[in-house]
Amino acid sequence: MSLAKWTVGLLAGMSMLALAAPADAGEVRVTVAEYSAKTGPYFEEVKKEFEAANPGITIKYEVVPWDVLLQKLTTDITAGTNADLSIIGTRWLIDFVQQDVAEPLDSYIKPEFKDRFIDTFLSPSIMDGHTYGLPIAASARAMYYNKELFEKAGIAKPPATWTELQEDARKIKAIGAFGFGLQGKEIETDVYYYYAMWSQGTEILNKDGTSGLSTPGALEAAKLYKSMVDEGLTEPGVTSNNREDVQNLFKQGKVGMMITAPFLSNQIKEEAPNLKYGVAAIPAGPTGARGTYGVTDSIIMFKNSKNKDEAWKLLDFLFTKEQRAKFTQGEGFLPVNKEEAKMDYYVNNADLAAFTALLPDARFAPVIPGWEEIAQITSDAMQKIYLGSAKPEDALKEAADKANAVLKKK
């Protein structure tokens, strides 16, 4: 082989390496959960702006629907092919931390950065004093009510207690609509039950760490829902309706009241702009106790990431006020950034004000391993109760035993 050919070959090889190298070194892969049709386009926009401002770093997304996110992460991590960053449900974080796949971010977080966040939303991502994730999305639940149905039924204001809610539901039933939309299928079926349970002063976990499902308060709450199902105060076929189904009924004006997240406002604006609705607090129990469900999703960095510094740059960019505002407003979440929360959009928004007013009563999913299993056990028990295939006492007792077994295992 002649020398010329050698050089050509070598040069070709080197240029290939040169081409390949930066793509590898500065590439940040991100697994993104698809919250809505706006998620993908938003992150593409981020990619454009970020890459223009940070030459040498490229971003690659894997946009995954929520339903299969945990499955994808499980298989990716098992195979060692996970991305550098991923959005996860904060309730899964403890598993990621315990299995040592999440990178603590403390060394990157400057006081200035930490100060951007509203504490309520950052704290669920902190474990044993280390920050393992940043709240990319935050949400809470409040009660939506249909003003037109309320007017027709002669109800002056949204119910403040569950007893009032029952009476209002009867009045709404009398005019031929469904009083209270009760979710009985798929994700968050258990959460829908906790609203009633928290108002009885019962928590998911008792102080001694056992399941709260066997307490009198839990039984009271289950009986309340069951009696409403039996009395026809809810929509029929509760166990065939997931959150979206109930929301659809609400958008169609068939349901008087339902409890759900702020994103319903965005959906109504687009799909049912003529619907007259209001947002109110979740009703309180006899002692005045009430609770809403607070949720955050975290974006985490994986321990095996090879481009941690680049990945951090992206995180820093994502959590600037402008980026946060664009994302949060598009998806209909609550602001996690202090400066962002002061923007007119949030301050002058009556719907969102109702949600933020409930934040002091917000409960986040307890940080325990096996939480998903306990949620599943609770949902199953609720379905049995709604269907009438088990008495509330028996179903709750069985669920509490199962949950306690899960809790003890760890």
Place this chain on the structure above:
Amino acid sequence: MQSRIMPYLLTLPSLLLAAVVIFWPVWDLIQISTHDVNRFGQLREFSGLANFTELFADPDFVAALWRTGLWTVLVVGGALLLSIPVAMILNMDFYGRGLARVIIMLPWAVSLTMTAVVWRWALNGESGMLNSALMKLGLISQNIQWLASAETAFPMQVLIGILVTVPFTTTIFLGGLSSIPDDLYEAAALEGATPFQQFREITFPLLKPFINIAIVLNTIYVFNSFPIIWVMTQGGPANSTDILVTHLYKLAFRIGKLGEASAVSLVMFAILLVFTMIYVRLAMREQRA
């Protein structure tokens, strides 16, 4: 000598392929199912058959096991019963046969998940098509909540299962029917055999090998079929429509018990293996006799 090794040499490439795509995952499953594993599939200490005993102590698993049997028998049986007459009609010469064949085959062309999604909408209690159709026909006076309980949801799932299994089964039978020579029927007709006698004495016996194939293949597909039940009810309410695959999926990817999920997977594999071996042996013995 060479001729004795030759067959093995010739099957070696496909055996290697099978080893990679079948034996290796099965080996992996055995590993996972006999160890204590974390939710990301990393193995911890060896735990013997603990995952299996835990499984059989779980009433939800046992219920799902029986329901899978019921589901498979009903769907495969229903599809067979429906497909034989359909195939015989489509085998006859009539005007528009091509169109009729296309219509029968269409459900096959649509992805199973899409079919299930469409049915989920159609069966929606308040805004579903089925309820409004039945209402207009005057057959029901108030909406039926199809998916709210297993009593209505599971039979509907079986019906949809049958619907999507018919095209494939019909195709097999059409192939079988076209291999039966026409002169057999002509001769039988000359001898005065009624159409039913012709079916019993000619069509059915000659179709038998095809029926056997249809049973084995359909059983394997239906036993493992995930989308219909998952999309419509996710095995709910309260696990009352769970079959083994949906139970497995929940165990693995919702709850993160990969060890038990692998055990379910192996149980399913064993059941299908045993079924296929017994069935093929029985069918072959019958053919030889």
